[in-house]
Amino acid sequence: MVRDRTFGNRVTDIILIVVLIGITLSCILPIWYTLSLSLSSNSAAAAGKVWLWPVDFNLNAYAQILNDNQFFRSFWISTQRVLLGVTLNFIMVVLMSYPLSRTAKELKGRNVFMWILIFTMLFNGGLIPLYLTVKELNMLNSIWALVLVGGAQTLVFNVILTMNFFRNLPKELDEAALVDGAGPWYILFKIYIPLAVPVLATVSLFSIVYHWNEFLYGLIFMSREQFYPLQTYIQQLVVSVDPSTMSEDQYRRLSELSNRTLDAAKIFIAMLPVLIVYPFLQRFFIHGITLGSVKE
Amino acid sequence: MRMKGFAKHYYLMLIPGFLWLFVFSIVPMFGIIISFQYFNPGKGILGSDWAGLEHFKYMFLLKDTQEVFSNTLVIASMKIVANLIAPLLFALMLNELRLMILRRWIQTIVYLPHFLSWVILGGIVLDLFSYNGPVNQLTALFGFQPKLFFADAQLFPFLVVGSDVWKEFGFGTIIYLAALTGINPAMYEAANIDGAGRWRSLWHITLPGIRTTAVLLTVLSLGNVLNAGFDQIFNLYNPLVYSTGDIIDTWVYRTGLLNLQYELATAVGLLKSVVGFLLISVSYYLAYRFVNYRIF
DSSP states (O other): OOOOOOOOHHHHHHHHHHHHHHHHHHHHHHHHHHHHHTTHHHHHHHHOOOOOSOOOOOOOHHHHHHHHHHHHHHHHHHHHHHHHHHHHHHHHHHHHHHHHTOOTTTTTTTHHHHHHHHHHHHHHOOHHHHHHHHTTTTTTTTTHHHHHHHHHHHHHHHHHHHHHHHHSSOOOHHHHHHHTTOOOIIIIIIIIITTTHHHHHHHHHHHHHHHOOOOOOHHOOOOOOGGOOOHHIIIIIIOOTTOOSSSSSHHHHHHHOOOHHHHHHHHHHHHHHHHHHHHHHHHHHHHHHHTTTTOO | OTTTTTHHHHHHHHHHHHHHHHHIIIHHHHGGGGGGEEEOOOTHHHHHHEEEEEHHHHHHOOOHHHEEEEEEEHHHHHHHHHHHHHHHHHHHHHOOOOOOHHHHHHHHHHHHHSSSSSHHHHHHHHHHTTTSSSSHOOOHHTTOOOOOGGGGGTTTHHHHHHHHHHHHHHHHHHHHHHHHHSSSSSHHHHHHHTOOOHHHHHIIIIIHHHHHHHHHHHHHHHGGOOOOOOOHHHHEEEEGGGHHHOOOHHIIIIIIHOOOOHHHHHHHHHHHHHHHHHHHHHHHHHHHHHHHOOOH
């Protein structure tokens, strides 16, 4: 871009850079602070001495987590949930978005199917009916409640994203395959899926993040701590406030009693998987989101 | 074309996914019936006695629900406005930045909080604002008394909106940046040759270039007027701030699942679902009419 290098412009540039960096730091520093808090001593944390570098560096908090069996159990439940959820999401997205990407002439009732999908996305019965349904299905305390309930709610969005991608593929692909005598399953698995890698990667990464982060269903469908996924476990332990703490004094005492370094360590480990998949996620999601949009 | 036998395979592909959605999205919708019943878990939905509109009448008389509805509207509206403006401003600033490496780094970092759960971020935010936390340490430098920020009902809605903007503004810039890359660079060059400075280019080229996107996002956000963000508030609130911070979803959770008033909680949830559904439908229709936006 051609632009004047006047004095005023350069000053604007500098102000711009400073403001942008400031805002950006505000996004990353709280995470960094949590890490440094988790590596500090309890007394330093309580005295408010910890800023962006650990004070009295030690690994006590992490050593304590090693002895916390429930933490590992919950971590494992979350891992299983993510694996099951992502696999199921992938299979269903592929199987649904391909037929729905056909025209209404090729698939009779296509538009009715689409409206049903949209309806399930926009309307829901609310929390209590959902809870009663899962209860009737005898799925309380089962990991399948977590996988299936959450999965059903994110499925439609993922199907629409993938379906729009399929619809934007050139028609000639189908025609060439048909001339060669390919059937629908062959076309789907040998032509469509290989072409859809970016959008399927996006959808799968969204699914990983969703299943890892979701905490409410763990709370309402699991009656005992031993069945909690990690986010629910942390929610109950670190974040939630007992409704009986009614006065400001009690609230303050609660925060003074809490073991801030241990909480920070738990929080940090719980976000680690997301931090690890994030670089991959970032490569795909911007692309994937714009890929799925309807063009015209 | 030999596509005659394809249709039955298409239906076959659709069956598992629709079955899944039927059980976990459609079936719970029928659960809303209990809001018209004296629900008896032993007798089930089919055997319970009818109550007519009694729970709905009770709901409108209850002081709780009025407070909860107005809190929801206030918080959600503030969020809608803030989450439209903040990403727009940030995207415009980022667009003016010509150091490409810095720009990519900034983008990578500001998208991150979107992918972390409110359990994690709630834990971090509560620690930052805790009695001994960094925010109080910082204000102490300026001579302020330490304060329990999240026990202050007056402050709570603003802390909620602020932390939500902090989490989401980065992700919100993606769609604006996509629109900004669609502007033809030749227009800037032409404006420059004609003697237009930075601000005039911004006003006459950049802003008109993203007008459609901004209108679309504004219209679509109308559907969120009743969504104040359950995950966030559930992880940040406490009984001291119920008067300004308790929203429909958190109230439904406590009333239904902790106090076991299934019918009342379902009635309130149903009202929210219906109004929300109407709002979203209207906003989609408006988006379709004005900017030809289609989801499929």
